Amino acid sequence: MQLVRQKENKHGKWGRMVLAVLMVAAIGSGCAAESWDGSPAAPGRQAGPAGALSAYVEKVKRAQAVRAVAAKKWGLAKTPLAAPPPPAVKHKITTRTGFEVDGGESLPPVFTTVPVKEKIVFLTIDDGAEKDPALLRMMSDLQIPYSAFLSDYLISNNYGYFKQMQDRGVSLHNHTLNHRYLRGLSYAEQKHEICDQQTKLEKRYGIRPPLFRPPYGSYDEDTLRIARSCGIKAIPLWAAEAFPDRMEWRERDRDLHPGDIILTHFRGRKEWKGSMPDMIRRVMKTVTDKGYAVAKLENYV
Numbered sequence: 156m157q158l159v160r161q162k163e164n165k166h167g168k169w170g171r172m173v174l175a176v177l178m179v180a181a182i183g184s185g186c187a188a189e190s191w192d193g194s195p196a197a198p199g200r201q202a203g204p205a206g207a208l209s210a211y212v213e214k215v216k217r218a219q220a221v222r223a224v225a226a227k228k229w230g231l232a233k234t235p236l237a238a239p240p241p242p243a244v245k246h247k248i249t250t251r252t253g254f255e256v257d258g259g260e261s262l263p264p265v266f267t268t269v270p271v272k273e274k275i276v277f278l279t280i281d282d283g284a285e286k287d288p289a290l291l292r293m294m295s296d297l298q299i300p301y302s303a304f305l306s307d308y309l310i311s312n313n314y315g316y317f318k319q320m321q322d323r324g325v326s327l328h329n330h331t332l333n334h335r336y337l338r339g340l341s342y343a344e345q346k347h348e349i350c351d352q353q354t355k356l357e358k359r360y361g362i363r364p365p366l367f368r369p370p371y372g373s374y375d376e377d378t379l380r381i382a383r384s385c386g387i388k389a390i391p392l393w394a395a396e397a398f399p400d401r402m403e404w405r406e407r408d409r410d411l412h413p414g415d416i417i418l419t420h421f422r423g424r425k426e427w428k429g430s431m432p433d434m435i436r437r438v439m440k441t442v443t444d445k446g447y448a449v450a451k452l453e454n455y456v
Contacts, residue, residue, distance in 0.1 A: 211240075218298065225296035231436055233443045235299060238275050241454035246270050248389055248456055262379040263367070265390040267405060269414035275450040276415045276442055277302070279391065281330055281368065283310035283317065285423040290431040291316075295323050299439070300451035304330035304368040307355050309421075314359050321360055326453045328364040329353055329387065338373045345377055350385035366391055366456065389456050393418035397438035399429025411445050416452070 215237050226234040250264040269277065278301040294301060303317065303325055310317055321327055331337070331348040332355070340348065349367065357363045365388040369378055372392050382390065394415035396403040404410070417438060423430055429437075442449060 222298055225298075229293050229297065229432065229436070231297070231443075232440050235297060235439055235443055236446070236448040238300075238448040238450040239273050241450065246455050251392075254392075256374075256376040256379060258376065259379060261383075262376075263382055263387050263390050265374070265379070265392060267392045267394040267416055268412060269416070269452070269455045271414040271455065273450075274413055274447045276411055276413075276417055276447050277391075277452040277455070278397075278417050278419070278438065278449050279304060279368070279393065279452065281418060281420050282306050282334065283330075283421050284426075285421040285431060286313050286316040287421075287423060287431045288316075290435070291319055291323065293432050293435060294325075297435075297439075299435070299449050300324070301449070302326050302328060302366070302452045303421075304328045304366070305352075305356070306330045306334040306370070307332045307352055308334065318360065321362075326364075326366075326451075327356060327360055327362060328366040328368065329356060330368050331370055334370045336371060336373055337369050337378050338375050342377050342381070346381045346384075349378070349381050349387070353385045353387075365389065366453075368392065391416050391452065391456065397434055397441075399427050399433035399437055402438070402441050411442065411447055414455075417442075 219234065219237055222237075223234040246269055248264045248266055248269065250259060251266050251268070254265045254267075256262065278299065280301055281304045283303070283305045303320060305317060305327055317327060329349065329352050332352045333348060335344075335348055337345050337348065353363055363386050365386065367382050367387040367390055369390065374390070379390065394405045395411065395417045397417055397419040406412070419434055419438065421431070427434070439449075
């Protein structure tokens with residue numbers, strides 16, 4: 156499938172585009188006497204769309220200043236770029252060409268890229284084996300959004316670690332109970348892996364996840380029908396995969412594209428040539444060098 160590309164790479168033009176979008180959003184809000192976050196305009200502050208836009212720009216500047224300090228603290232080569240505000244209406248997601256199953260029109264869509272034009276990507280972390288406290292601190296300091304897809308057999312020895320993650324604003328999603336290759340299982344076995352993990356996550360974290368990632372990216376028609384039956388709305392796979400020492404790519408051009416989903420894993424030095432913070436440094440260098448920002452997947456899907 157030909158992915159949507161944005162040819163303009165200059166940050167200045169991208170920034171002007173974001174400001175234009177913000178202006179339209181502010182005008183449409185009709186909140187003439189409120190700031191961007193909904194609070195009353197401070198005395199002396201310009202009200203209306205112009206004031207809201209000015210307040211938002213100042214908020215972004217302050218956040219980026221904090222991010223710059225955190226980037227130095229954690230050894231990033233550059234400060235991560237700020238993502239634009241999310242859309243008021245989420246994007247319509249369809250199954251990627253070549254990823255369909257028979258009768259799949261009514262089933263959760265399977266996709267590797269979100270259809271956006273902005274230079275944003277989405278970071279997702281799978282499994283749950285490594286529980287590095289430094290990752291929690293690093294991502295909070297840097298204000299980098301990410302989504303976790305969890306397998307129960309790997310997280311069950313420390314559910315609390317992922318509760319801390321959830322408390323920091325990370326969305327927790329389904330990656331099956333035992334990380335089995337689903338296409339080799341019966342309908343009943345697949346249902347146990349998928350739906351029972353939904354129930355466990357709901358019991359532990361108070362959420363019934365809308366997103367599901369099948370282990371190894373392997374699925375069939377039964378997988379999607381079962382996922383739909385227990386509340387799954389969409390199946391995000393990935394366009395690129397991050398490691399501490401490299402990036403791997405699905406597309407032939409070996410590059411990022413607007414809306415790409417990046418996969419990585421909760422793993423440490425026993426499995427990798429580096430730690431989880433090392434992996435974040437690698438992926439953020441790639442993303443930032445290419446002029447992209449990381450956005451929150453759940454705001455778009």
